[in-house]
Amino acid sequence: MANEKEWRAAKKTDGQTALLANHIRHDIIRMLAQSKSGHPGGSLSASDIVASLFTSGTMNFDAENPSWEDRDHFLLSKGHAAPVLYALYHQLGWISDADLMTLRQLDSKLQGHPDSHALPGIDVCAGSLGQGLSVAAGEALGFLLDAKASGEEPTHVFVLLGDGEMQEGSNWEALMFAAHQNLTNLTAILDLNNLQIDGFVTEVNSLGDIDAKIKAFGWNVLHVNGHDVAEIKDALVKGRSLTDAPTMIICDTIKGKGVSFMENQAKWHGSAPNEEQANEAIAELDQQKVDIEKEYGVTEADVPFATMRK
């Protein structure tokens, strides 16, 4: 930072991102408590990542038009974390609070896993693991072909992967392909929370030295704390600027982050909190909000997209 003014501005921006992530976590707990079904663990672990992506200034999107043709594309490969996407959509005003309360119910736009027919800005139906990276690679290639024809900068594609789904062989097909095709307009983000349904990833079927493996496949690798929004945003900016290979940002995260009794517990992968548990979780998130406001010098009025919310 060149001076104190810049430092304060950056800090305030990070505070805004952290506030957005806190709002997203509130929404996740509220909607799951209502639906009594869904996946809190992997949604909470990815909240800071998603909030950072949409406030980093790296990704082109139009908050007023989720289907904007020239937008950069975002795919949620770990489709079971749909609540984090729906919470983001709520914060952006793309769905209403009433919509949130319909999660997983008949006729809801909020299907158990993201449905491309139900909501704008969702390119493909996700949920069967190990497919998002191939689709993102295909999109990146398609945009490169378009850019070659038009002479313009290619649209960028971001895809959020889970560490459990890295056990799917199809991801390694896609990793090899993306590097071979030099898809520099592709950024993958890995939510490394080290938990899957049957236990710790390192115990079920370890990914081993994941950084070395991804690098060996010909990718740029950036490794950050997945709950430090400043680190995540810096990595997103840097990743996009690298033009020699696709980039993977590996984020160390805690499954269930923000709700103490859910943190690092495999059992909270796919079970919803009851009313009492939800109240306890909300109380914790409320306290975290106070802490964020204090730490970063921000207030509720600083929450990004607050005026868009329905």
Next chain:
Amino acid sequence: MATEATKKAAQSAAKEATRAAFGETLVELCKEGLDVVAVDADLAGSTTLAKLASYDPDRLVDVGIAEQNMVGVAAGLSVTGHIAFTGSFAVFGTGRCYDQIRNTVADANLNVKICPTHAGITVGEDGATHQMLEDISLMRGLPNMRVLVPADFHATKACLKLAAKEWGPVYVRMGRYPVAPVYDSSVVAEFEGANVLREDAAAGGAAAGDGATKSLTIFACGVEVSEALQAADILAEKGIEATVVDVYCIKPINKKVIVEQAKKTGRVLTVEEHSIYGGLGSAVAEVLSENSPTPVKMLGMTTFGTSAPGGVVLHHFGLDAEGIARAAEEFCA
């Protein structure tokens, strides 16, 4: 009028595999201005998609031996507005990546055309692991997916053009076995299409299925259309009149033609180089049992295939003209 011998010689000279139409047709579509991109998995020579790469290298993406990624990449290309075709052999291009086709392509109704070659037992020498017999049933079960099984080279061109010009997922089944021409270059394809190629002139006169009229209706698809037409010649010599219908569009299927042609003879024989479970035979039986119950005999596969030249394998499983005629004769007895 040409003698049988000269007719056969002409047909034999012009035999071509349906796969031969693949690369050539995609090049034509590109020249028409369609934004076609194909994705293959290390089989571009065999699928003939290499022709597309010769025309424009950017139009063919070879992912190597990675069929799951092939379908995922095609899905991504379609999201960005390209008309995406996949290749590979039918056994790998549907089975290995069925989940990608189901959950990514079909569910999202993407503009992806699943077009593998080397389907069925006529793959021949490569044997059972390479002879896909369940692809029609796999693809037919998927919402949004249309299923086309063209009979010859020109029909394949027509089906590929239809697939390219209509939105959404389409399955086009192609083979490597050289097949006698059934159509000329004027043939066009449409969804719910079915062509009555040979009609039993006498049918409908006597009460259908009364035993006095020895006639039947053969519904066939793919290479079996040509075999069924030849079987009809054999049957005619034995006093059995066969109507032959090419049901090249298995989904959505033409119920009207199936019911009409079944009613005319009262006996239905289905022929496919595919499992009888879930393929053309099942599709025809579904239509008839709901709309016009008719005795149906299904010719097709119930086991895995085996190695031998394609024609020998067809004969071995009773799916050549001779085998079809024999089954029809027994059915009419």
